[in-house]
Amino acid sequence: MDSRLGKSCMGAIxxxxxxxxxxxxxxxxxCSAWWPRSPTKPGAWHLKVACLLAxxxxxxxxxxxxxxxxxxxxxxxxxGKHGFKKVDESGAVRLLWVDLALLKSSVHRNKTxxxxxxxxxxxxxxxRPARVYCRRCHYKDNPAGAPSSxxxxxxxxxxxGRALAAGETKAPVCQSCHGNHDILHTRNPKSRVARGxxxxxxxxxxxxxxxxxxxxxxGRAxxELGVRDAxxxxxxxxxxxxxxxxxxxxxxxxLNVARxxxxxxxxxxxxxxxxIEADQVETFEESFHGIGVRFGSKRVANxxxxxxxxxxxxxxxxxxxxxxxxxxxxxxxxxxxxxxxxxxxKIHINPKIREAGIVYWVATFFKYLTLxxxxxxxxxxxxxxxxxxxxxxxxx
Amino acid sequence: xxxxxxxxxxxEDRDLEKRLRKEVASELPPDLPPxxxxxxxxxxxxLIAEELAAAAQERAPRQLPQARGLxxxxxxxxxxxxxxRIQHMILFTSVILLIVTxxxxxFPESPLGGLVWLLGGLDMSRILHRVGGSGLVVxxxxxxxxxxxxxxxxxxxxxxxxRPKDAFDAIQAIRFNLGLAGSKPRFDRFSYIEKFDYxxxxxxxxxxxxxxxLLWFETLSLAYLPKFxxxxxxxxxxxxxxxxxxxxxxxxxYNVHFNPSRFPGSMTWWTGRISKHEMxxxxxxxxxxxxxxxxxxxxxxxxxxxxxxxxxxS
Numbered sequence: 123m124d125s126r127l128g129k130s131c132m133g134a135i136x137x138x139x140x141x142x143x144x145x146x147x148x149x150x151x152x153c154s155a156w157w158p159r160s161p162t163k164p165g166a167w168h169l170k171v172a173c174l175l176a177x178x179x180x181x182x183x184x185x186x187x188x189x190x191x192x193x194x195x196x197x198x199x200x201x202g203k204h205g206f207k208k209v210d211e212s213g214a215v216r217l218l219w220v221d222l223a224l225l226k227s228s229v230h231r232n233k234t235x236x237x238x239x240x241x242x243x244x245x246x247x248x249x250r251p252a253r254v255y256c257r258r259c260h261y262k263d264n265p266a267g268a269p270s271s272x273x274x275x276x277x278x279x280x281x282x283g284r285a286l287a288a289g290e291t292k293a294p295v296c297q298s299c300h301g302n303h304d305i306l307h308t309r310n311p312k313s314r315v316a317r318g319x320x321x322x323x324x325x326x327x328x329x330x331x332x333x334x335x336x337x338x339x340x341g342r343a344x345x346e347l348g349v350r351d352a353x354x355x356x357x358x359x360x361x362x363x364x365x366x367x368x369x370x371x372x373x374x375x376x377l378n379v380a381r382x383x384x385x386x387x388x389x390x391x392x393x394x395x396x397x398i399e400a401d402q403v404e405t406f407e408e409s410f411h412g413i414g415v416r417f418g419s420k421r422v423a424n425x426x427x428x429x430x431x432x433x434x435x436x437x438x439x440x441x442x443x444x445x446x447x448x449x450x451x452x453x454x455x456x457x458x459x460x461x462x463x464x465x466x467x468k469i470h471i472n473p474k475i476r477e478a479g480i481v482y483w484v485a486t487f488f489k490y491l492t493l494x495x496x497x498x499x500x501x502x503x504x505x506x507x508x509x510x511x512x513x514x515x516x517x518x
Numbered sequence: 519x520x521x522x523x524x525x526x527x528x529x530e531d532r533d534l535e536k537r538l539r540k541e542v543a544s545e546l547p548p549d550l551p552p553x554x555x556x557x558x559x560x561x562x563x564x565l566i567a568e569e570l571a572a573a574a575q576e577r578a579p580r581q582l583p584q585a586r587g588l589x590x591x592x593x594x595x596x597x598x599x600x601x602x603r604i605q606h607m608i609l610f611t612s613v614i615l616l617i618v619t620x621x622x623x624x625f626p627e628s629p630l631g632g633l634v635w636l637l638g639g640l641d642m643s644r645i646l647h648r649v650g651g652s653g654l655v656v657x658x659x660x661x662x663x664x665x666x667x668x669x670x671x672x673x674x675x676x677x678x679x680x681r682p683k684d685a686f687d688a689i690q691a692i693r694f695n696l697g698l699a700g701s702k703p704r705f706d707r708f709s710y711i712e713k714f715d716y717x718x719x720x721x722x723x724x725x726x727x728x729x730x731x732l733l734w735f736e737t738l739s740l741a742y743l744p745k746f747x748x749x750x751x752x753x754x755x756x757x758x759x760x761x762x763x764x765x766x767x768x769x770x771x772y773n774v775h776f777n778p779s780r781f782p783g784s785m786t787w788w789t790g791r792i793s794k795h796e797m798x799x800x801x802x803x804x805x806x807x808x809x810x811x812x813x814x815x816x817x818x819x820x821x822x823x824x825x826x827x828x829x830x831x832s
Contacts, residue, residue: 407626410752416626417640457737467746473753481749488757495761499769502692503777509695510778 196245197235225303256296276362299323324355334432351392358382376420383425405470428452567818570811595797598790601664605657606787612653617763619647624756651730658723677707684710706803711773722762729755
């Protein structure tokens, strides 16, 4: 029996190991039932039988096969050496030096090597340790003292988690964004996922989007002006729950992006700080475009259709898609033959305010016309009814 | 056919006939020999009588099937001919369609927004709104043609034109309702209330069709007009829609269906006819005109009969 059996996997041991038939063991230190790379999905009765077997195996063999934890000093005998490396079968060189100081300054400063690399039970270890599986500690109400969060469940449903489950080798896992030994708290400005850093982290894969964003009004606000309210990637896309833009749950999907933009652009307090009009959201919602979005049209223009996505620029920037000079081209994406007439008049027009010009006066005219007319008609009706009821009792 | 008349209405008829005869006589040149004048007078009277006979035929009581054993019905008068009833039916079908597909877009956050889903989603709603809009255009064209080319249309249009009397009538109606005037205003074929309804629809159609067409063909509109013209069109379309809806639901429905003398509703939109009672009550001037015409017609028939019998006797 595998000596690693009995290693904690929060008590849930995979009943369907990849290599060892029906015997319920941990494989390479991870739960294959949870680990998305596992191709097998346990059925309900299989799971029950397997859990019983697993319990029995733990009871019988757990005690004797548990190895004492290895101290990090022993690991550092090899991994502490600068230039410690290995050349694998494909000829690739793997640097195996670990800067212990990095670990000691990270959020995991109190952890030892085997807390994460728990499949290393003897030294020197013969096999390459499996990829560290963060969920061993990072789950809601965990006893290990890690932040209590369901982030990994969100990740599983995200575009990245799904890509990983589908066997995409380049799909990012926790470490891809958060780092390895050097993980810092999100609020630490040097953290890879901190404000001002996360865009570069995402940009390691999403290079084109990153470079567009970096020169956009939001990117420049974050990087050049240090504006705390300006969004970086996660501000719009979300964090662990990033969805494909085609997913109905995506925060930046056609039907949701207006709400996402509105979380800042509909907030008068935030917008007032930067002298931006806060009624853009309301005016959009009242426009034909906004009404189309409300009633589920994906064809109709949303914020991003006109303003762009990663490359949003202020309208006075000649490179902006909503610069008056570019309006014909931008509108022309949907309205064939769009011409400069499309730029003659405010797009986000609010007829309720005087700045709307003639549209305000038309709206005001109709407002009073309606009020006066309907009031007069109702008065006339009430007067008529009053007379009729008064006459009812009287002789004809 | 004979009509029973009260002493009073007989006297009114006689007066009206006298007046008409005087008018015919006064328009003849005074230097005409008396026998020629008499001949012309007879010819004109015969022509008027002929025309009035046709009108009276139209207003004759409807023949109800005797087999159903119904009591003899009160005389009814035609108020709307078939053309007008069809126009009205196209109009209200279109308007109902326009309201149920349009109001949810004006108040998308209110429960009215649910109507869009009820009607099969936004795309279906848009199609239905355009069907309604087309109906409004059709009825507009139909009505203009009817006004121009149909004698009833021409007559009604003339009678629908606002006159100073309408303002006085409105004031008198309000004064009467307040108890300040002794009698109700006496209306002709169209009261000021009905004239208001008619011209409100006229104004509404001009605004709604005009602005609606700009918004429907927005690519074409924007080829020639700046964007703020479409903003104006949208604002006017949306605001006038609300005004029209309120006017129909409050004013029109009260005056034709829900007021105590009509409740729970009038069927005139379907039959085109109103009762003699309603006629006397609500359109006394028109009623008097019709009665005078009938009187004249009868007299002419009598004269012709007398002449015929005199000729046979000689």
